[in-house]
Amino acid sequence: MNASKRVLPGFGLSLGISLFFISLIILLPITGLFIRAAGMGWEQFWLVVSDPRVVAAYRITGLAALAASLFNCGFGLLMAWVLVRYDFPGRRVLDALMDLPFALPTAVAGITLATLFAESGWYGGWLAELGIEVAYTPLGIIVAMAFTSVPFVVRTVQPVLEELSPEDEEAAMSLGASDFTVFRRILLPALWPAVVTGGALSFARSLGEYGAVIFIAGNSPYISEVISLMIFVRLEEYDFPAASAIAAVVLTVSLLLLLGINIWQERYLKRLHGG
Amino acid sequence: MAARHHRRVGDGPMVRRTLITLAITLTGLLLLMPLVLIFVQAFADGWAGYIGNILNEYTLHAIGLTLFVALLTVPLNLVFGVFLAWLVTRFRFPGRKLLATLIDIPFAVSPVVAGLLFLLLYGRNGWVGDWLGQYDIELMFAWPGILMVTVFVTCPFVARELIPLMQQQGGEEEEAGVVLGASGWQLFRRVTFPNIRWALLYGVILTNARAVGEFGAVSVVSGSIRSETNTLPLQVELLYQDYNIVGAFTASSLLAGIALMTLIAKTVIEWRQSHH
Numbered sequence: 001m002n003a004s005k006r007v008l009p010g011f012g013l014s015l016g017i018s019l020f021f022i023s024l025i026i027l028l029p030i031t032g033l034f035i036r037a038a039g040m041g042w043e044q045f046w047l048v049v050s051d052p053r054v055v056a057a058y059r060i061t062g063l064a065a066l067a068a069s070l071f072n073c074g075f076g077l078l079m080a081w082v083l084v085r086y087d088f089p090g091r092r093v094l095d096a097l098m099d100l101p102f103a104l105p106t107a108v109a110g111i112t113l114a115t116l117f118a119e120s121g122w123y124g125g126w127l128a129e130l131g132i133e134v135a136y137t138p139l140g141i142i143v144a145m146a147f148t149s150v151p152f153v154v155r156t157v158q159p160v161l162e163e164l165s166p167e168d169e170e171a172a173m174s175l176g177a178s179d180f181t182v183f184r185r186i187l188l189p190a191l192w193p194a195v196v197t198g199g200a201l202s203f204a205r206s207l208g209e210y211g212a213v214i215f216i217a218g219n220s221p222y223i224s225e226v227i228s229l230m231i232f233v234r235l236e237e238y239d240f241p242a243a244s245a246i247a248a249v250v251l252t253v254s255l256l257l258l259l260g261i262n263i264w265q266e267r268y269l270k271r272l273h274g275g
Numbered sequence: 276m277a278a279r280h281h282r283r284v285g286d287g288p289m290v291r292r293t294l295i296t297l298a299i300t301l302t303g304l305l306l307l308m309p310l311v312l313i314f315v316q317a318f319a320d321g322w323a324g325y326i327g328n329i330l331n332e333y334t335l336h337a338i339g340l341t342l343f344v345a346l347l348t349v350p351l352n353l354v355f356g357v358f359l360a361w362l363v364t365r366f367r368f369p370g371r372k373l374l375a376t377l378i379d380i381p382f383a384v385s386p387v388v389a390g391l392l393f394l395l396l397y398g399r400n401g402w403v404g405d406w407l408g409q410y411d412i413e414l415m416f417a418w419p420g421i422l423m424v425t426v427f428v429t430c431p432f433v434a435r436e437l438i439p440l441m442q443q444q445g446g447e448e449e450e451a452g453v454v455l456g457a458s459g460w461q462l463f464r465r466v467t468f469p470n471i472r473w474a475l476l477y478g479v480i481l482t483n484a485r486a487v488g489e490f491g492a493v494s495v496v497s498g499s500i501r502s503e504t505n506t507l508p509l510q511v512e513l514l515y516q517d518y519n520i521v522g523a524f525t526a527s528s529l530l531a532g533i534a535l536m537t538l539i540a541k542t543v544i545e546w547r548q549s550h551h
Contacts, residue, residue, distance in 0.1 A: 007450050009459040014362035018374065021355045025427050026380050029392035032402065036395055075301060082298040085285055094299065096538045097306045102481075103534035104310075105488025106386075107508040108527040111515045112309040115316065115524075122312065123304075147305065170281035179284050187284060208385025211490035211508070215515070228387040228491065235391065235495065244395060247388045258383040262376055 030251065037248035040241045048245040056222040057230040058249075060138060064226070065206035068145035073199045075146075076153020077191070083154075084161040101150045106211025113144055114215040136218030141226060144213045145206035152205065153198030160194040193268040197261065204257045208250070313531045316524035328525035336503075337510035338529070340418065344506065345486040348425045352482050356433025357475070361467075363434075364441040365449070375438065378431050386428065390495025393424050416498035421506060424492040429485045433478035440474045441467075473544050484537040488530055 037045060048054070083095050101109065117124045117134040124135055134140050164187070172182045210228035218224045225233075227250055234243035285291060318325055328334065363375050381389065397404045397414045407414065414420045448470070452462045468475075490508040497504040505513065507526055514523035 007453055008365050008446055009453070009462065010358075010361060011366050011368075014358040015368075017355065017358040018362050021359075021430070022374070022377055025423075025430060026377060029396050029427070030380070032396040033388075033392050075305075078294065079298055079302070081285070082294050085283075086291055086295055088295055090299070092542060094302055096542045097302055099538055099541060100306050100310065100534065103484050103488075103537040105490055105508045105511075105527075105530045105534070107490040107511050108313065108488070108530050108534075109309065111511060111523055111527065112313055115520070116309060116312055122308065147309070150306065166281065166283060169283055173282045173284065179287065179290060182284050204383055208383075208388065210385065210387050215512075228385050231385075231387050231391060232495070235394075240395070240400070243391060247391050250385055251388050254383040254385065254388075255380070258376070258379060262379075 033244055033248055033251060036241070036244040040245060044241070045245050048242045049249050053221050053225070054227075054230055054246060057225050057227045060141065060223075060225065061207055061227040064138060064141040064145055065203050065209075067142045068149060068206045069199045069202040071142075071146045072149055072153045072202045073195050075150070076198055076202075077157055077195055079154045080157035080161055084158055098154045099151055101148050106148060106209070107215075109147055109212040110144065110215035113140070113147060113212065117143065117216060135216055136224070138217075138224050140216035140218065141213050141224060144216050145209050148209055148212045149202035149205045152202040153195060156194045156198035156201070157191060160191060164190055193264075193271075197265055197268070200257065200261050200264070204254060204261070207257075208254060310531060310535075313524055313527050316521060317528035319521045319524075324521060325525055325528075328522045329529070331522065333505065334507075334510055334514075334522070334526055337505045337507045337526070340421075340505065341487055341507040344418065344422050344425050345483055347422055348429055348486040349479055349482050351426055352430050352433055353475075353479060355430060356437060356478060359434045360437035360441050363438055365446045378434050381427055381429075381431050386489065386491025387495055389427055390424050390492035393420060393427070393492075394496055397423065415496050416504060418504065420496040421493050421504065424496050425486050425489050428489050428492050429482045432481040432485065433475065436474045436478035436481070437471055440471055444470055473548055477541060477544050480537050480540050484533055487533055 040048075079094075079098060083091060083098075114135055115121050117127070117140060119125060119128050119133075119135070121135070127134060132139070134143055168186050169182055172186055173179075177185075208228060209226070210232070213226050214229055217226065217229070219229055227246065231243050231246050231250070234240075234246065285294065317328075320328075329338075359374070359378060363371055384392075394415055395401050397407070397420065399405070399408060399413075399415070404414065414423065448466050449462055452466045457465065488508055489506075490512070493506055494509055494512070497506065497509060507530060511523050511526045511530070514520075514526060
């Protein structure tokens with residue numbers, strides 16, 4: 001791997017194109033935002049990002065994203081398990097459906113979920129009888145976030161489950177341990193890093209979700225307004241500095257999450273492949 | 276599957292049946308029903324109503340703009356993705372890992388923030404926008420702005436599909452090609468491309484699906500001028516807010532159709548790969 005240094009052609013060309021593209025499309029705009037936000041001065045920046053309505057939006061977004069990713073940790077683990085361990089008619093269709101939330105545009109997901117959960121909708125009417133209101137409440141935000149981030153946990157756990165060697169498991173089973181004990185003692189320790197990775201990805205995605213959320217959320221200030229919408233509201237008021245300041249906070253959190261997930265993944269991949 | 280002699284967790288018929296039923300029920304409620312609802316609503320006024328809604332002047336224009344943007348985005352990100360994957364998997368150099376991380380940024384950024392990034396830089400008060408304004412060039416609230424944010428949002432897809440595959444395949448075949456005197460282009464066309472074509476195709480399909488469906492970022496930079504800068508997802512929003520529910524779901528059904536084709540393509544490609 002190290003001897004083959006620069007035998008292949010195209011190093012300069014691909015480095016040039018990649019750097020040019022990444023700088024122009026990714027780095028320059030991000031730098032621009034941070035410089036804009038820094039330009040407004042610390043005091044004003046703090047005033048904007050600690051506005052009570054904005055703080056409420058951070059809280060709502062964070063809590064809803066947490067709930068949605070916890071749901072997906074459970075649902076994702078179940079789906080990965082069923083898709084890898086069992087063979088049954090319709091398994092391929094089920095597997096393909098897992099990617100639907102990534103393939104379906106968020107605005108379409110948004111109006112569909114809003115229609116399903118509205119009081120006149122297929123689910124809404126039935127839930128209303130139980131006294132549960134989803135559409136136009138914070139619960140709706142959780143539903144939308146959970147929907148859009150379904151694939152993350154399934155797709156991170158699936159390959160790990162497929163590659164799991166059966167020896168330990170079979171040995172424990174033949175020694176008479178119960179399914180639940182073997183799952184908890186042998187399978188879960190092997191699977192949880194993947195579940196955490198998927199959950200974190202799902203959380204990061206949910207924090208920024210906009211299209212799917214706004215149709216079902218109701219968007220009342222202090223109650224069901226997510227942070228992406230907050231940025232949008234400031235933009236529509238032509239308050240560019242405020243929008244930039246809030247966006248800078250959101251972007252910083254996203255970048256730190258991305259960094260954290262990358263470091264975590266590297267560590268656990270190393271451990272997995274015997275580092 | 277070969278006959279298994281050892282019992283594994285969850286092999287019992289009760290557990291098995293319960294888990295499968297639970298999985299199917301939850302997937303049905305959470306994923307399948309929304310899909311069904313889109314088409315039921317779209318055809319609420321029958322075929323004639325459906326066709327009529329699609330032939331709506333603004334919807335037709337939105338379809339055109341959406342296809343136009345996707346048609347430009349896909350080749351741009353295809354070229355970029357291939358070069359980046361080649362760079363990251365075939366050479367070792369300082370900063371290689373950083374580059375592979377940077378490419379993930381668009382996945383982590385909220386679509387609204389993504390739109391704002393471009394609005395700030397290329398909008399009327401932005402550094403670049405200000406300078407271009409002197410020459411009467413406006414990028415924001417027009418199709419170039421939509422194209423830029425779409426490229427941003429979709430640029431990781433091709434690279435992310437190619438990098439793990441090319442890493443796993445290694446560069447030996449290509450090195451053999453170099454020794455045999457192949458030029459760079461010949462190398463790509465004869466050696467690399469046949470090995471990566473399915474991943475490449477899937478990357479393109481994903482890029483296309485996301486390019487066609489991007490909503491948040493586009494909605495920041497478009498200004499949503501009817502029949503000028505309205506893409507299909509924005510048109511869905513507009514119709515929905517006008518209480519034209521059937522119209523909104525008709526437009527949605529086109530996007531859902533593309534999503535379904537994406538899922539089918541993925542299944543077929545995976546099936547092909549596992550049978551090679």
